[in-house]
Every structure is written in C-alpha cells, then in structure tokens.
Amino acid sequence: MIIEIPKGYTYMKEGNIIAFEENGILKMQRRHGKFDEIMYDVTYQQKGRDKCYYCGRNRNENQLLKITLDHIYPRSLGGPTIPPNLIPACRKCNSLKENMTPEQFRAYRKIKGEQQKDLFRKEYFRTKYFQERWVHILPEEWISQTTISDLLVSIDLHDTSTIKYKRTKEYYARCQQFPSPIIIDCHGFVLDGFTIVLYAKNNRIKEIPTIVLENVEVIF
Numbered sequence: 001m002i003i004e005i006p007k008g009y010t011y012m013k014e015g016n017i018i019a020f021e022e023n024g025i026l027k028m029q030r031r032h033g034k035f036d037e038i039m040y041d042v043t044y045q046q047k048g049r050d051k052c053y054y055c056g057r058n059r060n061e062n063q064l065l066k067i068t069l070d071h072i073y074p075r076s077l078g079g080p081t082i083p084p085n086l087i088p089a090c091r092k093c094n095s096l097k098e099n100m101t102p103e104q105f106r107a108y109r110k111i112k113g114e115q116q117k118d119l120f121r122k123e124y125f126r127t128k129y130f131q132e133r134w135v136h137i138l139p140e141e142w143i144s145q146t147t148i149s150d151l152l153v154s155i156d157l158h159d160t161s162t163i164k165y166k167r168t169k170e171y172y173a174r175c176q177q178f179p180s181p182i183i184i185d186c187h188g189f190v191l192d193g194f195t196i197v198l199y200a201k202n203n204r205i206k207e208i209p210t211i212v213l214e215n216v217e218v219i220f
C-alpha cells in the first residue's frame, strides 16, 4: 500500500525531526517515533482538522466543535491506524459511530426518526460482539501474507505475561486468526503488531497477515 504523504512533510518532537517526507517516502526515526502518533499527524495534515467528514459541521462556524480522528474500520475489529483508515470526525459523530462498520454507520445515518434510530442501536449493541471479524471487513487489497522469518523486529520479544499477549492467545484460540493484521515498512520492519509477531514465533505460525506500507521507511 502506498499512503499519501504531504510534500515536504515533517514531524517534530522535542525539537527533533522524527519523521519527514523525501521523494514521496515517509522516513521515520524508529527510536523516537511513535508510529500511531505519526499516522494521526499525517492524516490531520492531509485531511485537515476543521471539518467533520460525517455530518459536515465545520469549526469555522462553531469554534467549540472538537475534531477527532475516527477509525473507519473500527480498531476493535482489527482496523489499522493508517491514513486510509482514519477520518476527521466531530466527537458526536465519533461516539455515535462507536464500533460500527462503515456500512452499519451509513445505514444508521440514513434512518429517519428517533424511534427507528433507537431500534437500530439496540440491534447493533445486541450483535456487535458477534459481528464479522477484520478478515471479512477490511479491503482485501490492503492485506498480504508475510513469512515471519522475513520480518525485522528491533525490540526484544519475550514477555508473554502481558494482557495483550493473553488477548492475542485467546483470540487465536477462538478464531484461528490474529486480532488484526500487523503493519510493516518497505523493508519488513515491524511498525505495529509486536505481540502478534511474538505469539506467531512462539507457536511456530509461519505466515502473518500484513499491511505493507511501501513508501514508509524506518531509518536509524
């Protein structure tokens, strides 16, 4: 996947440039950089922080309007924190959408009448824990399979006592799948999904569903 990077983009933290655009490639200093934080910032740079993409309300008309970033495919369903999956939304729309898929939220917003809306929400809350997993909702073209031995991981992966690890283990046992795809840069450097990599290694699972950011490069 190629993500759109604003030309001349830089991201500073504590006086250091920790990410910048060069010839269409986003270069990231791994040791400083928080991947999620940079993805949020790139999205704001690209899509602005003034307008809600769902209801159209604008900060120019209402200074108090708070704009947040919504995960179009919800995080709880494995939606990744990358610009194509992030969209500026006002707090109201973001909390109304909750963990609905884009289709569910589109359907919800078309409903006229409060009573009908309430019925839809009731049904949604009743079924939300059973709804389809990311393998069924994320665009297929985002995902490829990566052989685990091709991955580069800079941090020491040993800790299996974390809650994240326990959740990954439970999810895998239940669904025979990981809770989300991992995210890597153009060289196979892992940007997101360390616990999943650890779980796969420990259980000799050879391939992991992956989102490859072809124009992102970790530099040292």
Ligand SMILES: [Zn+2]
Pocket: 052, 053, 054, 055, 056, 057, 089, 090, 091, 092, 093, 094
């Ligand atoms: Zn809104």
